[in-house]
Amino acid sequence: MRLLVQRSLVSKVEVGAKTTGSIDKGLVLLVGFTHGDNEDDINRLVKKVLNLRIFDDENGVMNKSVLDVNGQILSISQFTLYADSKKGNRPSYVNALGSEEAKKLYELFNEKLKEHLKVETGIFGAEMKVSITNDGPVTILLESE
Numbered sequence: 755m756r757l758l759v760q761r762s763l764v765s766k767v768e769v770g771a772k773t774t775g776s777i778d779k780g781l782v783l784l785v786g787f788t789h790g791d792n793e794d795d796i797n798r799l800v801k802k803v804l805n806l807r808i809f810d811d812e813n814g815v816m817n818k819s820v821l822d823v824n825g826q827i828l829s830i831s832q833f834t835l836y837a838d839s840k841k842g843n844r845p846s847y848v849n850a851l852g853s854e855e856a857k858k859l860y861e862l863f864n865e866k867l868k869e870h871l872k873v874e875t876g877i878f879g880a881e882m883k884v885s886i887t888n889d890g891p892v893t894i895l896l897e898s899e
Contacts, residue, residue: 775874
């Protein structure tokens, strides 16, 4: 499981001409799954995301979590996080989990996050347009073990 975490001031996702998710201050998560990912991986990364101290405190030090700042999450499924471009110019996606299994894990991941704060999403498997106002910029890659 891979998560690209971006601290955001305001972000949204559109499918067609319709906004399917939008947030104010919080995190944008680009979420990808690979073979062997499971609920334990999800639990670890949910805990990490919720407690990752990447928001500024009153002294301008990144010392607060998304929970501490009452932030929101925009979660976007992104199988391309598992692209392999070592050979040639066309990336291979053989390391990305198949869509049926990945969708189940993605939905479980979002449900676990929703137990703690507001979570908005795109539409799994859809062609999406994601607008991110990255704050900082702060971008961190998290991976399951």
